[in-house]
Amino acid sequence: MKFNTTENQYIDDMGGHRLVQYMGRCERCKSTLYAMPEGGGAFDSDPRGVLGVNHAYSWATAKDYDMTGPKVLFCYYCFQDNNETYQKSLKIAKERWKMEERMKDETINAIREYFVQRNTHGIPLELESMLDRNDRTSLLKWLARYNLTLEDFEN
Numbered sequence: 794m795k796f797n798t799t800e801n802q803y804i805d806d807m808g809g810h811r812l813v814q815y816m817g818r819c820e821r822c823k824s825t826l827y828a829m830p831e832g833g834g835a836f837d838s839d840p841r842g843v844l845g846v847n848h849a850y851s852w853a854t855a856k857d858y859d860m861t862g863p864k865v866l867f868c869y870y871c872f873q874d875n876n877e878t879y880q881k882s883l884k885i886a887k888e889r890w891k892m893e894e895r896m897k898d899e900t901i902n903a904i905r906e907y908f909v910q911r912n913t914h915g916i917p918l919e920l921e922s923m924l925d926r927n928d929r930t931s932l933l934k935w936l937a938r939y940n941l942t943l944e945d946f947e948n
């Protein structure tokens with residue numbers, strides 16, 4: 794088992810070959826993180842197995858802290874129990890979610906402005922080209938990432 798690769802790998806485990814997938818890096822300690830999707834759960838990350846506490850992943854979920862934003866990835870060590878390391882990790886996650894919320898607000902304001910004045914100031918480039926092309930399908934998909942629909946901008 795290698796802990797320095799982003800490639801899929803296989804390990805021999807209890808007489809069988811098991812897939813190990815790279816998931817990303819821990820947001821606090823930058824340790825590489827892996828999942829073993831064939832290990833029972835949809836994405837098994839059991840720190841008691843070969844991954845150990847430093848390479849098994851754990852998610853911080855915004856909803857659990859009454860915030861919004863994408864899940865933030867940590868290793869099991871950095872995001873377990875209520876110790877000092879956990880508090881540091883949680884702070885990193887909360888800063889990420891606050892940034893997302895600010896970005897969401899700024900983006901909404903910029904899109905509102907666009908629909909009123911056709912002013913593209915503050916509109917992310919990828920969104921600007923969708924508006925230019927009147928690409929409704931891509932636009933709706935983009936807005937859905939922020940839990941928005943076009944109705945949010947009408948009137």
Ligand SMILES: [Zn+2]
Nearest residue numbers: 819822868871
């Ligand atoms: Zn970590």
